[in-house]
Amino acid sequence: MSVQQFMQNPWSNWMKGEGPDADIVISTRIRIARNLRHQPFPLLATDSQAEEVVHQVANASRSKAMSKAGPFELIMMDKLQPLEKRVLVEKHLISPNLAEESRKGGVLLSDDESISIMVNEEDHIRIQVLMPGFQLKEAWDIGSRIDDIFEKHVNYAFDETRGYLTSCPTNVGTGIRASVMLHLPALVMTQQISRILQAINQVGLVVRGIYGEGSEALGNLFQLSNQVTLGMSESDILSNLYSVAKQIVDQERVARRYLQENSSLALEDRICRSYGILLHARTVESKEAAQRLSDVRLGIDLGLIKNVTTFTINELLVMTQPGFLQRHAGQKLTPEQRDERRARLIRERLAAHSA
Amino acid sequence: MNCEECGKRPATLHLTKIVNGEKTEYHICEHCAQEKGDVISGFDNFSIHNILSGLLNFDPMAKNSVGGSSNSQTATQKTLRCETCGLTYAQFSKSGRFGCSDCYRYFGDRLDPLFRRIHGNTNHIGKVPERTGGQLKIRKELEQLKTALQQYIKTEEFEKAAEIRDRIRALEKKMDQA
Numbered sequence: 001m002s003v004q005q006f007m008q009n010p011w012s013n014w015m016k017g018e019g020p021d022a023d024i025v026i027s028t029r030i031r032i033a034r035n036l037r038h039q040p041f042p043l044l045a046t047d048s049q050a051e052e053v054v055h056q057v058a059n060a061s062r063s064k065a066m067s068k069a070g071p072f073e074l075i076m077m078d079k080l081q082p083l084e085k086r087v088l089v090e091k092h093l094i095s096p097n098l099a100e101e102s103r104k105g106g107v108l109l110s111d112d113e114s115i116s117i118m119v120n121e122e123d124h125i126r127i128q129v130l131m132p133g134f135q136l137k138e139a140w141d142i143g144s145r146i147d148d149i150f151e152k153h154v155n156y157a158f159d160e161t162r163g164y165l166t167s168c169p170t171n172v173g174t175g176i177r178a179s180v181m182l183h184l185p186a187l188v189m190t191q192q193i194s195r196i197l198q199a200i201n202q203v204g205l206v207v208r209g210i211y212g213e214g215s216e217a218l219g220n221l222f223q224l225s226n227q228v229t230l231g232m233s234e235s236d237i238l239s240n241l242y243s244v245a246k247q248i249v250d251q252e253r254v255a256r257r258y259l260q261e262n263s264s265l266a267l268e269d270r271i272c273r274s275y276g277i278l279l280h281a282r283t284v285e286s287k288e289a290a291q292r293l294s295d296v297r298l299g300i301d302l303g304l305i306k307n308v309t310t311f312t313i314n315e316l317l318v319m320t321q322p323g324f325l326q327r328h329a330g331q332k333l334t335p336e337q338r339d340e341r342r343a344r345l346i347r348e349r350l351a352a353h354s355a
Numbered sequence: 356m357n358c359e360e361c362g363k364r365p366a367t368l369h370l371t372k373i374v375n376g377e378k379t380e381y382h383i384c385e386h387c388a389q390e391k392g393d394v395i396s397g398f399d400n401f402s403i404h405n406i407l408s409g410l411l412n413f414d415p416m417a418k419n420s421v422g423g424s425s426n427s428q429t430a431t432q433k434t435l436r437c438e439t440c441g442l443t444y445a446q447f448s449k450s451g452r453f454g455c456s457d458c459y460r461y462f463g464d465r466l467d468p469l470f471r472r473i474h475g476n477t478n479h480i481g482k483v484p485e486r487t488g489g490q491l492k493i494r495k496e497l498e499q500l501k502t503a504l505q506q507y508i509k510t511e512e513f514e515k516a517a518e519i520r521d522r523i524r525a526l527e528k529k530m531d532q533a
Contacts, residue, residue, distance in 0.1 A: 037456060037487070040440050044454040122452070144482070151484045157456030158487055163479025165456040169466070170473055172459075174481040204475075231476020285386075335361050335387060 003075055006109060007087050007327060012130070013114040014092070015318070017310030019133015023301040024249045026181040026221065026314065027132055029092070030139040032147050033166045033175035034125040035157040041167040042102065042120045050104035050120050057119045060153035061108050069115060069146060072108040083332075086323030092130060097121055115146065122167045123175075125150065134245070136178060136238050143176075144234075163230065173230030178238055180245045185220040185298045186255035187248075196248060197222075204228045205244055219290030219317070224248070260302065271299035275308075279350050283336075284343040289320050293346075308350060316349055360387035437461040490530065497526050 014027040035041060039053055054076075061072050077085060077098060085099035093113055098105045098121040108117040118126040127150075129143040150156075157165040163173040171177070187193045197207050208223045224245055226237045259267045274295035278284070284292070297313045299305035318324060320342045326333050329341060358366045364384035435444035442454030444462055453459065459466065470477045483492040500523050507516035 035456060040455045041453060043450070043452050044440050044442065147482075148485065151486055156484050156487050158484050159456075159459060159479075160491055161478050162459055163481060164484075165453075165459050167452045169451070169453070169469055172470070173474065173476075173479045228474045228476070230470055230474035230479060232474075233481040237481075 003073070003079075003084075006073070006075070006093070006113070007084050011315065012091055012093075012318070013112040014130045014132045015311055015314035016132045017314055019131065019135055021249055022133040022310065024183055024252050025134035025245065026183055027092075027130060028135045028139050029131075029179045029181075030127075030129045030136070030143045031177045031179075032125075032127040032143050033123040033164065033171045033177075034127070034147065034150065035165060035167070036124050037155040037157045039124065042105075042122060042124065043167060045104075045120070047104060053124050054104060054106055054119050056154050057108070057117070057125055057150075060150050061117070063149060063153060065149045065152070066146070069142070069149075070110055072110055072115075072117070074106055074108050076104075076106040077102055078104070083323055083327055087327050090318055090321040090323045093128075094118060095121060095126075115142065117146070123171070134180060134249070136180070136242050140176075140178065140234065140238055170227075171229050174232070174234050174237065175229060176234055176237060177225055177229070178241050179223050179225030180241070182222045182224060182245065182248060182252070183220055183294065183297060184222055184248070184252050185294050186259055187252050188220050189259060190255045192251070192255065193222075196251065200224065200244065203240070203244060204232075205241060218287060219294040221290075221294070256298075256302065267302075268304060271295050271302075271304055275299060275305055275350075278346050280347070281343045283339040284320075284346065285339050286320065286322070286342065289342055289346065290317070293317060293320075312349055316346055319345060319349075356382055358382065358384035358387055360384070435462065435465070493526055493530055497523060497530075500526070 019025070019028075036053060036056065039045065040049055042050065042053075045053070058074055060066065061070070061074070066072065075088075080088075082099075085094070088094045088107070089096050089099050091113065093109060093116045094107050095118065098107065098118050102120050105118070105120040107119065108115075110116070114130055116128045116130070118128065127143050127146050129139040129146075131139045159165055164175040166172050166175055184193060187196060200207055204227050206225055206227045208225070224241065226232075226241050228237070232240075274292040278289075278292050278296060293313055293316055296305060296308060297310065300308055300310055300313065319328070322333075322338055325338050325341050325345070328345075329337075333341065356366045358364050359381065360383050364386060366382035367385055368381070368383050436442065437454060437458040438461060439457035440454035442458055444465065447453060447458065447462065467477045483495055485492065500519055504516055504519045504523065507513070507519060
């Protein structure tokens with residue numbers, strides 16, 4: 001796929017709305033941090049040292065074994081406009097950090113965008129696998145296989161006691177960060193969410209907003225991931241995350257049933273009202289869009305809204321982000337112009353489906 | 356002062372960003388700050404490493420009992436340096452990031468309290484790279500097999516135990532040959 005297609009096409013594999021427990025688990029992500037031995041970490045690397053890392057990683061990516069997982073397209077950050085980088089961030093293909101701060105940073109993308117390998121981000125290599133629904137094991141298997149292929153071609157920085165050595169002490173050991181994105185509207189509505197979030201922090205997991213550290217949980221979306229990377233095996237990390245996420249999924253289902261049984265009119269009103277607003281509004285701020293889309297998603301899951309698919313909602317979630325809207329418009333927009341375009345885009349997409 | 360982005364709402368966030376010695380100031384409102392992701396994410400990196408750096412600076416005081424006054428500890432901390440990349444422990448404390456993989460070796464045991472605080476652990480027990488991990492991979496596998504063997508003996512599943520015993524023998528042979 002060409003660079004332009006990655007930018008323009010809002011479609012990514014994770015948006016399909018398929019996979020196990022896809023009504024609540026929107027996507028699963030595994031990130032594996034690796035570094036090359038005898039190369040300074042990106043923090044201290046000179047331009048030529050960073051280029052050498054890109055060279056080695058790109059070579060490894062062209063190996064025969066990798067072509068089975070690929071083909072991969074290498075995109076260098078210094079070849080992109082700020083808005084283009086922003087679009088890749090909004091599609092969850094690269095981190096804000098790579099977009100903004102890296103010198104000689106790049107990303108290897110697979111055609112369906114389920115695999116992205118960042119080069120010279122905080123670490124030399126960051127393999128990311130993004131899949132729809134609840135698929136921790138599947139995502140890890142793919143990521144680990146790519147890790148094995150790289151390891152055949154490059155010398156990893158690995159230590160017997162510390163494990164895989166990373167730039168930041170928070171990633172050392174396994175170097176893996178596994179996460180699931182959860183849509184939890186009923187737990188938010190029934191005000192149980194804060195109790196759950198508190199409990200999560202006590203078992204070595206963290207919750208963040210959908211665009212990573214520090215970002216707000218917009219539209220009832222919560223990203224649950226492991227905090228500990230040292231002293232636990234990969235399978236322990238995954239099964240710990242799996243069992244906690246599974247419990248939350250079950251609780252969300254219970255809360256949804258409770259709402260349906262005890263306040264079905266209020267619930268239905270809220271969902272249909274949001275759908276109506278999205279179908280007709282002339283201006284929508286990003287925060288409101290996220291909330292209304294969350295209501296419509298819940299409506300689809302509960303069978304109240306039948307002519308819109310989860311795929312459309314996932315697509316809108318990405319397309320209504322500031323970077324994407326501006327890319328679509330082909331120019332920089334003021335927040336007011338964005339609110340107007342956001343409303344128009346949502347109206348058009350939803351109308352196309354409800355006809 | 357009004358927000359630089361929308362020009363309407365009052366600016367409530369005032370940020371200074373320094374990239375390659377070039378200083379940029381932002382005065383924006385919260386609404387625009389949320390939309391303008393780069394400012395927000397700039398914040399994140401800052402805060403996460405700030406927190407880490409807080410942990411690191413706290414470290415020498417916690418280790419007072421190891422010996423020497425806190426003054427001499429600070430002195431060693433100042434001179435402690437990774438000989439490969441030149442990063443000093445003091446610089447590491449500030450940025451919360453290593454300069455290269457050898458920093459782990461040069462900063463050695465000093466890292467244990469930090470790892471314990473972040474991970475509750477200091478030793479890796481997960482995946483080992485096939486090629487560069489070499490013997491270690493086999494050794495780890497042996498350890499796991501031996502634990503499993505004990506388990507099977509305990510539960511009197513002798514057929515499975517015998518299977519594991521054979522695998523252990525094969526691996527040990529492989530170790531000896533290498």
